[in-house]
Amino acid sequence: MAKAAMRQVVAAARRRPLVALVAVLAVVASVVVVVRVLKPADVDTVARDPYPAAPAPTAGVIARLPVAPLVVDGRLRVYAGTRQVYADQPVTGRHRVTPFWSYRRWPAKLVGVLAQDTTVVSRWSDGKLVALDARTGRVTWQADGPEPGAVQQPRRTYATTVWDPAGLHVARTADGRTVLLAAGPAGIGGYALTDGRRLWRAEVRRDCRADVGTTASGELVGVDRCDGTAAIELRNAATGAVRTRWRPPDAPAQLTVTPVGCRYGHSGCRGLRTAGPGGEGSRGWLVADPGDPTAASGLDGPDTALDGERVVDTSGGVVTGRSPRSGEELWRRSDLHPARVLATEPGRVHLLTDRRELVTVDPITGATRSRFVLDLGRDGIGWLPGRAFAVDGYVTVERLREDARPADDDQGYFLMAEPVLLAAT
Template identity: 65%
Template sequence: MGFVRGRRRVAAAVAAFVGVGAVAVVVHRVLAPAEVDTPARSGYPAAVTPAIGVVGRLPVAPLIVDGRLRVYAATRQVYADQPADSRHRVTPYWSYRRWPAEVSGVVAEGTTVVSRWSDGKLVALDARTGQVAWQADGPAPAEGWTGRRTGAGAVWDPPGLFLARAADGRAGLVVSGPDGVRGFALADGRRLWSADVDGGCRTDVGTTAAGQFVAVDRCSGSAAVEFRDVATGAPTTRLSPTGATAELAVTPVGCVSHRSRCRGLRTTGPIDGAGRGWLVGDGEPVAAPALDPTGVELDGEQAIGSADGVVTGRSVRTGEELWRRADLGPARIVAVQPGRVHLLTEANDLVTLDPSSGAERSRFPLEVGRDGIGWVPGLAYAAGGYVAMERLREPVAPEADDQRYFLSSEPVILAAT
């Protein structure tokens, strides 16, 4: 009897050991860091020329890449669908996942899509195949996923992630975090430079068309706008607007993409809220009073503003009025892309004007299905002739949950202009 009981105890111990081992294997497989790249299984789609008007509605915010794909971000995934003018989101063309890191931001230029993750990893994907082109270690962001349900904050306003182009034309990437800022070559992910900075007293602004990275530096007490060469990281100049205090705010204008390769800035002080516009190029910033008013945008040599029911285009260098439109009623500029300025009227008509002449390129109601026009615009994005916009419930409640905050389960409207 003792021998039998002993065998039973051994068998039970072995079974328990095997069970614990199996659980450990499962836990390891589930929780261990992982990377899953699901490349495209079909050929690269052709570019499309969409019909002018509302394309459709989407549950998440897209980046238009190469006129062929739409790229999206989720908490732990970057993925694409196609064609770019599909009415709804469709089966992914390719997908890339990481665990347990979270997506912080995504940018795209040409056929390169770069994602930044909460652990600081930068992952570049070839948009044509979805395969990893390169990986690099950048400074970790202050937070991971902040894009809410639509992911717009990650793809339309990626924190600390900026496309750049050096003076010699080479494409680059500037990445900032709480403890430092680094520059990378977009082609292969080579780190070009690194600078230790105190993110607690600095605010990123963006990159300029002349190859500089701009930030507001408050670390020495008084605030100044700092410029660095995107190819070397070397400081090039500082702008200290008269009366600047720690509350100095800087808004980039005239950008090729969001806060990237911009041709102008607007500095705003806390005393009277008055802005001062500047053109930024190879040398010192040049005052441009045509950019002073809040909301004025820049395209080429034209400063475009909308106030008191009148839209005007002025020479950014002289302030001379070049054209005006008084037939749109109260309208706000919601997005700008090279060669197009997009305005939203009180009736939620999307009007696209040629910035050089004020001529109307297109106009149509920004509505789809039975959603109507009883909504408030949230974040907006424009690229490749497309405009995409979040639609929010009235009254806007930023602190509410996503079901209350957004208009519907498909709150992003996509249009071609």
């Protein structure tokens, strides 16, 4: 018995190193898995199919989608996710389908997407700027930009990410170059859109200024409150130099500035609207040319939109076209009221009536370009419009519940699981 017990003790002693070795190997394997899963990584899944041709759709509602698309080059729909930007096609597809291409990053989060021609630029929470070729999904360049700071969590449609990217704009310079502008709480950078080369960087004070868009004359518009009184700052997009700081006559100390008449999103804008708290003292200004903003009385009203050389006004029981500088009425439509401006793009103003008709008018003449009800299947018209965007003749709009409130969660806020409508005009 004693010999047997001794043999068991010896065997156990021999097993201990083996057990320890197995345990160590298991820990090492676990660490390797964790490192592989959690280490920073970029995954670029490029397109396998040819670049699609641009369709010529008839006017009407095309698709019902769960997330907001950004129509790029009239051929693709680009979407955002928490850590992904991806595209599907065709642009006229009724539903979202398998991605045409996809780009993912970890652990950074996607905070903004902007498209210009066939270049799709994504901005990330670590400040990285990544440009993709829309035709293939391949990365064309990467650059280190200013960190965006705290960005509000988007709702499940990611409409703010693709239609109103925080601190991300483009501007066309006097010599025809396109500059990408990225702004954060502590800095602003200008980058050549073609190759990502940084053209300039400016350090700014935190928490007392914000950038709101770019002008058609190639300047970045900011609101500077660092000395306690808000002023409009106009900065050369090509060099980063501040050309002027300007305040509207008799402007209140607290000033809000809204870009209007923009070519794309808040970029390439021809006008601004300034106002005090609650919209008090609203005034319109033209900024299409160098120099101080020029008064535009036709833009003073909050129910006005600028498109080219015309203001479309939906107040007063009718829809009118006016001169931006004088406010003179140039055309009138009495068959569209009540209506509101849903979105604008060069050469098109998209109006939404109370019957949920989307009426697209020519801002120069007021003539109807297309008119149809924003409905697909049997969804009905019992909804409120949320965010909307227009580009290349396509209009996209979120549909909200009629009793939706900003504090509601997404289920109580949006009309259904697929609340976004895409229409061709």
